[in-house]
Amino acid sequence: MQMEDEIAGMAAVVGASLAGKKAITATSGPGFALKQENLGFATMVEAPVVVVNVQRVGPSTGLPTSPSQGDVMQTRWGRNGDQEIIALAPASVAESYELTIKAVNLSEKFRQPVVLLLDEVIGHLREKIYLKSSEEVEIVNRKKPDKNQNPANYLPYQLTDDLIPPMADYGSGFKYHTSGLFHDQSGFPDGKKETAKLMQDRLHNKLHNNLEQIIIYQKDIRTDDRVAVLSYGSAARTAISAVNTGRKDNLKAGWFKLQTIWPFAEKEVAELASQVETIIVPELNQGQLIREVKKAAGGRAKVIGINSYAGELIKPEEIRALLEEVL
Amino acid sequence: MDLEKYLRIDKLPHIWCPGCGHGTILNSFIRAFAESGFDQDKTVVISGIGCSGRATGYLNFDTLHTTHGRAIAFATGVKMANPELNVIVMTGDGDGTAIGGNHLIHAARRNIDLTVILFNNQIYGMTGGQFSPMTPTGDRGTTAPYGNIDQNFDLARLVEGAGGTFIARGATFVPRQLKKIYLAALRHQGFSFVESFSQCPVSYGRQNKAGDAVEMLKKQQENTVSFKKWQELSQAEKENKYPLGILKEVDNPANEYTERYQKIIENIQKEEAL
Numbered sequence: 001m002q003m004e005d006e007i008a009g010m011a012a013v014v015g016a017s018l019a020g021k022k023a024i025t026a027t028s029g030p031g032f033a034l035k036q037e038n039l040g041f042a043t044m045v046e047a048p049v050v051v052v053n054v055q056r057v058g059p060s061t062g063l064p065t066s067p068s069q070g071d072v073m074q075t076r077w078g079r080n081g082d083q084e085i086i087a088l089a090p091a092s093v094a095e096s097y098e099l100t101i102k103a104v105n106l107s108e109k110f111r112q113p114v115v116l117l118l119d120e121v122i123g124h125l126r127e128k129i130y131l132k133s134s135e136e137v138e139i140v141n142r143k144k145p146d147k148n149q150n151p152a153n154y155l156p157y158q159l160t161d162d163l164i165p166p167m168a169d170y171g172s173g174f175k176y177h178t179s180g181l182f183h184d185q186s187g188f189p190d191g192k193k194e195t196a197k198l199m200q201d202r203l204h205n206k207l208h209n210n211l212e213q214i215i216i217y218q219k220d221i222r223t224d225d226r227v228a229v230l231s232y233g234s235a236a237r238t239a240i241s242a243v244n245t246g247r248k249d250n251l252k253a254g255w256f257k258l259q260t261i262w263p264f265a266e267k268e269v270a271e272l273a274s275q276v277e278t279i280i281v282p283e284l285n286q287g288q289l290i291r292e293v294k295k296a297a298g299g300r301a302k303v304i305g306i307n308s309y310a311g312e313l314i315k316p317e318e319i320r321a322l323l324e325e326v327l
Numbered sequence: 328m329d330l331e332k333y334l335r336i337d338k339l340p341h342i343w344c345p346g347c348g349h350g351t352i353l354n355s356f357i358r359a360f361a362e363s364g365f366d367q368d369k370t371v372v373i374s375g376i377g378c379s380g381r382a383t384g385y386l387n388f389d390t391l392h393t394t395h396g397r398a399i400a401f402a403t404g405v406k407m408a409n410p411e412l413n414v415i416v417m418t419g420d421g422d423g424t425a426i427g428g429n430h431l432i433h434a435a436r437r438n439i440d441l442t443v444i445l446f447n448n449q450i451y452g453m454t455g456g457q458f459s460p461m462t463p464t465g466d467r468g469t470t471a472p473y474g475n476i477d478q479n480f481d482l483a484r485l486v487e488g489a490g491g492t493f494i495a496r497g498a499t500f501v502p503r504q505l506k507k508i509y510l511a512a513l514r515h516q517g518f519s520f521v522e523s524f525s526q527c528p529v530s531y532g533r534q535n536k537a538g539d540a541v542e543m544l545k546k547q548q549e550n551t552v553s554f555k556k557w558q559e560l561s562q563a564e565k566e567n568k569y570p571l572g573i574l575k576e577v578d579n580p581a582n583e584y585t586e587r588y589q590k591i592i593e594n595i596q597k598e599e600a601l
Contacts, residue, residue, distance in 0.1 A: 001407055001588075004433040008400035011393065011430075015404025018391065019371075019412065023404070041394050170389040170405060171412045173368040177384060179392040188338070188384065189392075 006034035010051070014038060017047040018178060020169030022104055026052035029071050030061060033078065039113055040079035041180045043203065046157070046165070048107035048142055050100070052116045054123035057311050066311030067120040069233055069284040075115050076262050082200065084207050086214055087115040087262035089232040093127035099259060105140035106214060110206055111164055117261065119284060121234040121313065142167050151175060156187040159198075163206035207263060215265045221254035221275060227326055228276045228301075230269070230293060232258040235282045235314055242319035253323050264292040273297035278326045282306045282314045302326075333357040333367065335387050342381055346532075346540030348499035348525030349446055353382055355502050356444065359509035370413040373402045375427060378453045378527075379419035379446040396426030399434045402441050410585035413513070416443045420461035421451040424480055428460070431520075435489035438517045439584035444509065445482065445520065448527035456530035467534045483574050486520045492577040493519035496569060498551055499526060500544040504571065511573060516580040524551070524569075 003009040006027050013023035027035060032053040042049050055071045057063035075087045088103050090096040096118065103114040145154055145166040156176040158165045165185075168174035181189035182196040190196075207214060220243075221228055229239040236257040243255045256272055258265060269292075273279060279301050281290040290305045297303050306322055308314045334357065343349045360370075367388060374383040376395035383390035393401045398416045406414045423431055423445045434441060450468060451457040458468030458475045461482070465474045483494050493515040497505035505523065512519040526532070526543035537543050550569055552560070557570035580586060 001403075003400065003403070004429055007397065008403070008430055008433070011397040011400035012404030012407065015373075015391070015401040015406075016408035017404075019405045019408035021408040023408070037394055038397065169409075170371045170391075171369050171409055175368065175387055175389055177390045177392065179384075180394060181392070 006031040007038060010035040010038035010042075013049045013051075014042045014045070014047045017042075017049050018045070018170050020172075022048070022108065024050040024052065024100075024104070026054070028054050028065070029056050029058050029068070029074070032071060032074065036074075036078040037080075040081065040083065042113040043079070043083050043085070044180045045178050046111035046167070046203075047113070048104075048111055048167075049113050050103045050107055050116060051113060052100075052118065054118045054120060056120055057309070063311045065120050065124075067234060067284055067313055068309070068311070069119050069235065069288070070309065071117065072261065072283075072285065072288040075117055084112070084204055085115060085262050086110070086112055086207065086260070087117050088216075088259055089117045089261050090122055090259070091233055091236040091257065092122065093125050094129040095259070096122060097129055097131070101137060102216070105138065108140045108142045109164070109213075110210070111142060111167060112207065115262075117233070119233045144168060145174065155185040157183060157185045157199075159185055159202065163202050163209065211263060211267075214260055214263060215268065216259045217257060217265055217268060218259065219254070219256040219272075221256065221272065222252075224252055225254035226252045226276055227278045227280060227323060228254050228256050228272055229280045229282065229319060229323075230256045230258070230272070231282050232261050232289070233284075235284055238314050238316050239280075239282055239319060242316040242323065245316065246320055246323050251323055251327055253327070258289075261289060264289075264296070266292070266296045269293055269296035270298065270300070273301035276301055278302045278304060280304050280306060280319065280322055280326070282319055284314070285309050328358075328361055330357050330361060333360060333387055335385055338385050341385055343378060344452075344527075344529040346526065346528040346543075347378070347452075348448065348527070348540075349378055349382065351499040351502050352444065352446055352505065352523050352525060353385065355497075355505040356509050357386070358506045359513060362510050363513045365413050365513065369411060370415065371402075371405050372415045372417060373398045373405065374417045375419070375422035376453075377419045377422045377451065378448070379417050379422060382417045382446075396422050397430065398422070399427060399430040399441065399443065403430075403434060403437075403439055406439055406441060406585060407588070410440070410589070414441050415513070416441055418443065418445050419452075420445065420447045420449060421457075421459040424460045424482065431486065432489040435486045435491035435518050435520065437584045438490060438492050438582055440516055441518055442509075442512045442515070443518070443520045444512075445522050446525050447482070447522050448525040448531060449479075450527050450531035452527045452530040456534055462531075466531075469534070482522045483520075487575055490518070491520050491575070492517035492579070492582070493573070494575040495520070495573045496522045496524070496571050498524035498547045498571060500524075500547045501571065508573060511576070515576065515578075517577070517583045
């Protein structure tokens with residue numbers, strides 16, 4: 001369905017999710033800015049939805065449609081208030097297919113909006129992929145209340161052990177209230193500070209207690225590698241290519257590709273920083289995720305960025321030159 | 328008639344000010360719903376932000392209190408995901424015609440089967456009386472202390488122009504007519520829109536020296552006339568009166584949005600089966 005604008009598109013997928021369906025909306029950077037308020041609402045009411053943002057160079061209308069990874073921080077912090085988000089960044093057509101399935105599954109499992117963060121290169125790429133049969137695809141469906149449960153006792157925001165409340169479809173007889181105001185377990189607004197604290201903590205912990213299910217990455221780091229190139233999205237293709245050709249000339253370099261960029265793989269990157277002397281972070285922005293890398297590295301490894309932010313890709317030769325410089 | 332089952336009695340009393348007309352709208356609505364024969368469990372009521380937005384908290388259905396102005400957009404998603412549901416939107420004149428004005432005209436254009444009840448008290452009440460797109464020219468608001476220079480919408484004509492297939496106007500001084508209109512709006516298959524005049528003696532009335540609720544209701548009566556009588560008025564007389572009642576009704580369920588969408592699905596499935 002084509003809504004009248006991005007705001008309405010975001011609202012409609014949240015409505016569809018509450019009515020029991022899996023729903024996705026897609027846009028580019030400026031449209032993603034418009035979706036932010038209702039994305040925050042989805043987080044607050046814990047509606048499983050997926051938002052695809054194919055990034056272009058910003059700010060504003062920017063460079064349509066040139067490659068960028070400029071919305072990494074917009075994805076993390078674009079809404080009002082403290083809140084978590086899951087964001088996955090594919091680096092190929094096949095990975096876009098895999099991670100879209102993963103995004104829907106994570107949203108359903110955690111009752112959490114998930115952002116699929118592509119960049120223009122990946123968005124316009126044509127590559128061969130293998131489509132799985134329906135039996136091969138892992139499908140996760142949201143947890144629902146027991147059909148035999150007395151609706152009068154249903155708590156739509158129940159504090160369960162796993163911190164993920166069972167979610168009733170609209171129209172299934174539970175007659176519950178959904179609100180963007182802080183609410184207690186019954187779903188009704190409750191302005192008490194302790195209720196707000198409890199809810200804030202639950203929304204945080206339902207993800208942070210399960211990071212091993214959410215954070216996915218690929219890596220090829222040998223024990224004697226002294227430099228790692230850490231990247232995501234289209235920049236990872238450049239990085240892997242530079243490392244692979246460098247290795248043919250015996251450069252002691254490895255690569256680490258993040259598929260989940262939010263929540264950030266803090267523990268994994270801290271480990272990487274204790275294995276290598278230098279981490280190079282190529283990004284198609286002025287240096288966004290590198291802030292998290294530096295924080296996680298905590299001084300154990302030197303962290304150097306290599307950036308392109310005016311619509312050009314980073315070339316493998318540029319990363320190769322930097323590798324040779326640090327090695 | 329058991330009306331209490333449509334209310335969340337434990338959430339009452341409501342937060343609306345003494346003399347506010349919104350309770351009359353809620354009352355008329357649940358009476359209409361009780362007569363409609365609709366399944367309470369298969370009904371979703373959706374609101375935005377502001378005084379009208381609080382209505383959903385008091386109604387015993389699946390209820391969704393959304394972001395400012397976006398109730399109709401959320402409702403469109405709910406209805407598309409499950410067309411069997413009766414989807415009702417409760418919005419205000421600020422929520423529904425300013426920040427949410429775009430969603431209103433586009434839902435009307437699609438003729439999607441939503442029932443939109445717009446509480447029109449001609450002011451942003453909850454935030455203290457800023458003028459809205461429905462505040463008459465010359466009236467005062469906290470953001471228009473010397474009088475509002477904007478023109479207000481003629482909402483019924485706006486929604487009609489956008490393609491709505493059921494358009495009506497009611498007022499809180501005639502609650503029985505309001506109930507009848509809501510009942511017809513609920514039963515209409517397609518986009519139905521009811522502008523509902525409501526009085527706000529606190530945030531609008533004080534600034535505009537409009538008197539108490541009773542005086543404001545009398546004023547409603549003076550400013551309105553039944554649609555039937557309105558049609559007999561001269562052009563000059565029409566300018567000064569708002570017609571009340573069902574102003575337009577086009578009965579064509581096949582032209583409803585989710586019906587047309589379903590037709591596409593069926594046609595494609597037939598073609599693929601060949």
